[in-house]
Amino acid sequence: MEEFVNDTYASYVVRTMLQCVSGVTVMADISKSKKSRDQSDENGDGQRGIMARDKAFLEVLREFTNRIMLWPQFGGIPSGSLGTLEVDFHNSKLGLLGQESQMSNCSVLRLNTLSPYLAYNEASAATVQTLILVLNGSLGKLLPPLLDLLYSNCFSQEEGTENTLPYVFQDNCAQRTLEVALSVGSSTFYDKAYERLFKGRLVDLCETEAKFAVISLIGGCKDKEKFSEIYEELEPNFKRFLTEGEGGIMLAIAKASQKLVTKQGNFLSKLLEFSSCTDPEGNNPCLIQSVLRIQASKFSKGSNKITDAGSQMVQTLLRFNKPIKMINSMLSLPANELRDLFCDPCGSYVMDTFVSSPSIGEKSRDRLRNKLKTLKGRICRTSVIRNGSRAFDSLWAVSDIKTKATIGQELLVKEAAASGNQWGSIIFAKHGLSLLRKRKSDWEAFQGQETNKRKLFKEFLSVP
Template identity: 30%
Template sequence: MSAEPTENGTNIKRIRKKRKNFLANAKKYAKKGQMGRGARMSDDLYQYFVGILDAMKQGVEDEEERVALVNNVLERTKGEELNVVGNQLGCRVIELLLPFASAEDLERFMDILSPELRRLCSDNFSSHVVETLLRVSCCRAVENLQNVDPEEDVPIKKKKKSKTDSKYSEEHIQKCYDFTIKICKYALNNLEDFVWDNYANHILRSAIKCLSGITLLPGEKPKTNMFKETVKDDKGIPPHLMTMEYKVVPDEFKEIVKDFANRLSSWPQFKDLPYQNLTSALLQVLLYAVKNVDSSITKDLVKKLLNESFAPDDWVSNESDEKKNDEKVDADMKEDVNESVAITATPLPPVFENQSAVRLLEAALFVARKKMYTQIYAKCFINRLGQLATVPMLNFTVQRLIDNCQVKEEFEPMFDELCGKFSALLFCGNSGVLVAIAKACLRIRARQTQFIASLESALNISEDGKHFSVCCLRLLPKEKIDLTTLDKEYFIHVHGSVILQTILQFQRPAKAVNSLLELSSDELMVILADAKGSHVADAFCSSTCVGVKARDKLIWKLKGFYQKLALSQYGSRAFERIFEAASDEQKVKIMSELSDKSSLLNSTSYGKLIANKLDLATFKLSQKKWEQARLKKSVVEK
């Protein structure tokens, strides 16, 4: 369960839907005598796979044990590969193990599955194995290109020697290369059938991603394997990111991507593809792919989508439905928001009536260049931003529009259109738009003072800047906050924390800085010991626009609280940032405070970590030796 804030600032518990446990279900099927869904597996092999899945879930930390496990399991599948990949449990295990398969085992699966591609690509279980096999083979095929200058890149077939060391032989790399080309061309040749198939459509997407070198799509989380040591800290691409990372791929791969784009864009029903979930998702991947392949094709695709699908010249709005929705929005707004921020209803282009099309529009905004971006803004968004930003489904599109704006002359009209709607955005809960605006103000270096003024007005603290930081962190107007309980734990909004951090990096962050420094030490502790509030210390200590005197004052205000800060989970990370920003003299004073009760510091894992990082034991023995050790360490790091 997790807590969510209500309109009056109190927290309510939201019950999360319990996730299905695949392993528990597999064991349950086995007890009933049902060896999973899909193709039939022998009882012994099914029970063996259940045990393997259980062992993988527990974690296999030793690399040799992991290699042995993978080899043994794949060895057991010899002669039954098609039955295994067609079974729900078997397909899951093979999908998890293929990335670690030896060259021999991977090639065996390539040879056995290739003749059955037509059937396997449309199967609800084996299609996942085909998809994984494609990703693994492509990864191995281009592995030796990743440290090569893209301008000097040549196809693998023409390369006599790998430019980087690889644990796979040239013969295996060549076979992986050939298999990748084979699967992708097979998918291209069957494009008309695969586009409409629920499972084959995913193979099309994987093929396009592999060919174009896409690592992760915007907002996509990396697939984590069940082996514990293979789970990465990377949590995916964060919001408000405007760049993507691509692998280096051969020119032959890029040519096939162009074929995919040309074939799809020439379809008579192309203009209808954005309005279905399956085809919209495919077009999104295609847009991200061609961005790395050919800028002219990207421009043609986006232009075709804009003029034929998103906002054709002859579109007609459904005025009756819009009128009902607008009346409902206005009625809700007038209950709690001043009439001056009422939303003016305007007809919306067809793209905003369908969620699948909206997501494709966001992808188009991401890949569009300046001129194309301006056309999208003019045809779909201009004079409609206030209305779109207050709609639950569409406010994310407004965020992506602002995120991808790079020109001051375009951003300023957007800001002017939205600055009077801050109260409405807070009321309807679409505070992500405020985050996007704040980040754009920082990135483009425009309208920063106006943003702070508009936010103050929305939070009703224009005359009293003392509580700016607290109201911003909670994203609640001043009258809804009990100001007498600021030294006790309270809910901090994640968007409020990000907005405050961004404001601290503005060119003139005086109001945010002063409001933080006017808080008492206990009130600061509540913020810095919070999961979301602790990041405020990062911005405060790293911002070039926050003065040295302000940082000194913050360090002085926390005197006597550093040990308490270091003992907590999130306070300890805030403590590290503050300690790094402190002068040498201040660091000695902080260390003296910690050393007074060092045994208490070692009572929690976080405090112990801080004590070890700062070498508190050495400081207690000799301050001079500690200073010399710190100096030597800083020289080595430089």
């Protein structure tokens, strides 16, 4: 087993086995080694068939977990030496995990609790990451002991290195393992990792590849006070993060602010400063124009296109408790830019959020309906584009029957161009526009029935 875990290709078999016995599927970027990912098709989704969860399979997972925590040290430790620990197996906490000792002639095991080599080797680190995730989704009681061992032997700061970054941030494999642990670990593990590894170092970490660990730290925060500490340490550098293409950190902060319902007003104010928007209420397109083009990485700087990070940021801001500034800015966009937003692969999702966000009221949606008038003559060009057709459906969902009829009539004028297109033909069939051309009253009745069905279905799904 040790040989398999450390082998680039054989470890993939171990990781797949862990998913099968647990019934938990993990993302492809964890279940595959870096070398394997580089050789695979970039468009693959990494999904695979998983057996149904069974008690016998869970016992296999339990045994594997207990054994890996009892493995002796094997070479390749990156720095320093790791001491050993004498543990009375029958009286130790490990003995409570369900592992039956097969060493009847030896009551004391001399063990290295968890070799740092596991976290610092690419193949074995991927196995540990997979194990963490499958335990979180199946045998949760085994996860805290495993994370405690990782923290003690692989993550914690070594003596004499207080003025340098901990070694875990100097190794990509170990850092990725830490990120996974932060995403699913308990609040106790989170607090220990924050105090020992991150506190007081966040800005320095953001200047290196360790910024991804900072993003995981922010994303895994569940306590308002702890998040406020992190926020205040990073706040003086917000402008630098935005101007130097480190929007991934800002996106993580925005999502945490939305999730924990704190620091939202301050964060929006900082974005207004960054966008140089002179209107404090955001009645200017400059706010959304700036945010949509936020770069997630300094390596992608120089592009003036809508970015995935920027789109996600706008969507997150629209879910804030009081998103009026972003709403005002979005509805201030010129008609051509609004259409470009709807047709953009990343920007089209903004419309989905505008329609579905519980923070956006009917008055704001009425303003959007009125804004549709500025798109007159552009509706057809929007509906025949893949991403534009998605935004079109969202616009249709919030429109009243009169607005729908106006939009439908515009499409019927250009029926040949619209219905002859793959996406346009779907729009025509889905919304019954052929019926609108023949019998408008029947079409209006049909639309009313469809609206009632959606409301009924939504209410049915919302019932606990």
